[in-house]
Amino acid sequence: MSDINWSSLPFGYFKTDYNVRCYYRNGKWGELEVSQSEEITMHMAATCLHYGQEAFEGLKAFRGEDGKIRMFRPDENAKRLMRSADGIMMAPVPEDLFVEACAKVVKLNERFVPPAESGASLYLRPLLIGTGAQVGVKPADEYLFMVFAGPVGPYFKEGFNPVKFQIVKDADRAAPHGTGTIKVGGNYAASLQSGFRAHAEGYANCIYLDPSTHSFIDEVGAANFFGIKNNTYITPSSSSILPSITNLSLRTLAEDLGLKVEQRPVAIEELKEFEEVAACGTAAVISPIGQIVDRETGKEYNFGTEAGPTSTKLYNLLRGIQLGTEPDTHNWNYIVE
Numbered sequence: 001m002s003d004i005n006w007s008s009l010p011f012g013y014f015k016t017d018y019n020v021r022c023y024y025r026n027g028k029w030g031e032l033e034v035s036q037s038e039e040i041t042m043h044m045a046a047t048c049l050h051y052g053q054e055a056f057e058g059l060k061a062f063r064g065e066d067g068k069i070r071m072f073r074p075d076e077n078a079k080r081l082m083r084s085a086d087g088i089m090m091a092p093v094p095e096d097l098f099v100e101a102c103a104k105v106v107k108l109n110e111r112f113v114p115p116a117e118s119g120a121s122l123y124l125r126p127l128l129i130g131t132g133a134q135v136g137v138k139p140a141d142e143y144l145f146m147v148f149a150g151p152v153g154p155y156f157k158e159g160f161n162p163v164k165f166q167i168v169k170d171a172d173r174a175a176p177h178g179t180g181t182i183k184v185g186g187n188y189a190a191s192l193q194s195g196f197r198a199h200a201e202g203y204a205n206c207i208y209l210d211p212s213t214h215s216f217i218d219e220v221g222a223a224n225f226f227g228i229k230n231n232t233y234i235t236p237s238s239s240s241i242l243p244s245i246t247n248l249s250l251r252t253l254a255e256d257l258g259l260k261v262e263q264r265p266v267a268i269e270e271l272k273e274f275e276e277v278a279a280c281g282t283a284a285v286i287s288p289i290g291q292i293v294d295r296e297t298g299k300e301y302n303f304g305t306e307a308g309p310t311s312t313k314l315y316n317l318l319r320g321i322q323l324g325t326e327p328d329t330h331n332w333n334y335i336v337e
């Protein structure tokens with residue numbers, strides 16, 4: 001695709017050639033189908049439209065400098081989608097079907113996988129929805145699993161330069177014993193108002209706190225949080241955070257780099273002790289955080305205008321593995337052939 005300016009792509013929808021779909025009917029998954037349509041036809045009483053039976057995933061494929069195309073840990077996204085399906089009583093997508101569908105959509109849209117040096121990647125969006133009709137509040141008996149893909153650039157326009165976030169106490173993305181740990185559409189609906197307000201007030205997004213006490217850090221918009229102090233990688237544990245596959249990988253890489261790793265509640269006041277803080281996720285990769293402002297108290301936490309040394313090391317190592325320039329010692333890449 002010579003007419004795509006790969007290095008200036010935003011993070012957004014991009015029409016490609018094909019998507020893949022699979023229907024669950026009569027208690028079983030059918031064949032994987034290839035489609036060129038951007039549309040879905042469904043029953044007006046489909047449960048995804050009324051009762052939020054919808055879950056999605058996000059993962060990336062990268063073209064390496066060796067020309068190979070690698071998907072990053074699709075098996076982990078498959079497992080998370082199974083947990084999401086279980087959480088809102090949808091038919092689970094078997095791991096093999098999930099990975100096969102992702103590989104197929106990459107292969108079919110190979111011409112849209114950005115070149116290695118562009119910094120862009122092919123973002124895959126697997127989607128599982130209840131398509132069966134119900135009017136009572138019940139799970140559907142029919143489901144659609146599909147995967148579409150499109151080339152994307154950085155999630156935050158700042159790229160690997162520090163961004164500003166706002167701590168909010170008057171909005172939660174999930175309830176204390178709700179759906180925060182699974183990737184369902186309702187969590188994102190719940191975050192729209194506060195996210196848009198944060199943008200309007202000059203921030204990249206919100207930092208959500210634990211919804212029971214509003215004293216511990218949960219998540220950073222659609223990304224996890226980590227901080228570095230005393231040679232330790234610290235990331236919150238909470239019952240309302242989405243377990244990030246990027247964060248899972250960074251914990252391993254941090255250990256490989258000789259850091260200690262702690263996953264435990266992180267109180268707001270601890271922010272002042274961190275040497276570096278960042279957001280991490282598939283879309284966000286690692287986004288260093290330069291400033292955090294508590295919207296309620298106005299208190300500011302500043303972390304400098306450049307990415308810190310440990311975040312930079314982690315970023316280079318993660319990107320290197322994804323692009324095939326660093327050894328994939330943990331066998332995370334799935335090569336699409």
Ligand code: PLP
Nearest residue numbers: 222223224242244245246281282
């Ligand atoms: N937290 C939320 C709420 C997200 O939407 C995402 C993105 O998927 C993440 C964290 C990061 O997770 P991952 O690294 O698996 O993309």
Ligand code: COI
Nearest residue numbers: 058059222281282283284
């Ligand atoms: C991700 O895949 O990292 C995201 O959560 C992206 C976001 C647009 C929902």
